[in-house]
Amino acid sequence: MDDADATLVARCRAGDGTAFEQIYTRHAGRVYSLAYRMVGAAEAEDLVQDIFLLAHRKLAGFRGDSSLGTWLYRMATNHCLDVLRSRQARMSERTSSLDAPEAIEPSAPSLSGRVPPVDLERAIQALPAACRAAFVLHDVEGFGHLEVGAALGISEGTSKSQVHKARMRIRAFLLQAAPALPGGTR
Numbered sequence: 091m092d093d094a095d096a097t098l099v100a101r102c103r104a105g106d107g108t109a110f111e112q113i114y115t116r117h118a119g120r121v122y123s124l125a126y127r128m129v130g131a132a133e134a135e136d137l138v139q140d141i142f143l144l145a146h147r148k149l150a151g152f153r154g155d156s157s158l159g160t161w162l163y164r165m166a167t168n169h170c171l172d173v174l175r176s177r178q179a180r181m182s183e184r185t186s187s188l189d190a191p192e193a194i195e196p197s198a199p200s201l202s203g204r205v206p207p208v209d210l211e212r213a214i215q216a217l218p219a220a221c222r223a224a225f226v227l228h229d230v231e232g233f234g235h236l237e238v239g240a241a242l243g244i245s246e247g248t249s250k251s252q253v254h255k256a257r258m259r260i261r262a263f264l265l266q267a268a269p270a271l272p273g274g275t276r
Contacts (some may be wrong), residue, residue: 095158102149110149117159120231127226128170128179130215137173141166147238156240164241167223174219193224213263217256224252225260 091099095116101109121141126134145162152161214222220242227238230251238249 091154091157096154098159099149099152099154102146108140110122110146111157113145117162117270120159121162124163124226124231127211127214127230128167128222129173130218133173137166137170141169144169149227160237160241163227164243167227167241168243171219171223174222210260213260216263218228221252221256221259224249225256228253229257 095113098113098116102113118138122134122138125137125141129137133228137249141162145165148165156164177267217225220265223242224238224244227233227241228235233241235249235253236248238244239246242249244252
């Protein structure tokens with residue numbers, strides 16, 4: 091942990107409220123970026139507030155084994171994954187009646203015959219939660235697989251596997267959505 095974060099943590103533990111504001115200022119941007127990519131813009135700001143409230147409550151238990159930023163990132167990742175799991179559970183409850191074969195209708199053909207513009211953010215949001223978390227931490231935020239593993243509580247090999255799966259799914263998503271070029275190629 092760098093000296094500035096160590097000093098801020100010590101001040102927070104001593105009851106200095108301005109020290110936590112400084113921790114927030116130092117780390118909120120990266121936490122927001124992670125939340126934005128994992129759960130989307132609509133929930134990111136609220137989640138950042140939730141994550142820092144959780145961090146404030148748990149700061150007394152921070153041992154300093156890793157940097158404060160890594161600790162916050164792991165907490166943020168876990169909180170975002172919890173939100174995604176909860177959302178997935180709610181969606182499966184809401185759509186369980188749609189799983190019956192008679193409720194499935196064929197999709198309407200596109201009026202223009204063209205595929206809408208591809209959005210990388212949509213492709214990332216379509217990933218399963220575990221793949222998305224590993225992909226965002228590694229390919230977007232630039233963490234190594236060892237750091238991703240530590241942040242997510244998985245092995246380095248699992249991190250590599252999840253990132254690879256995410257890349258393959260994003261590639262498939264983008265190829266599926268890409269319009270065909272003249273001559274039948276994409």
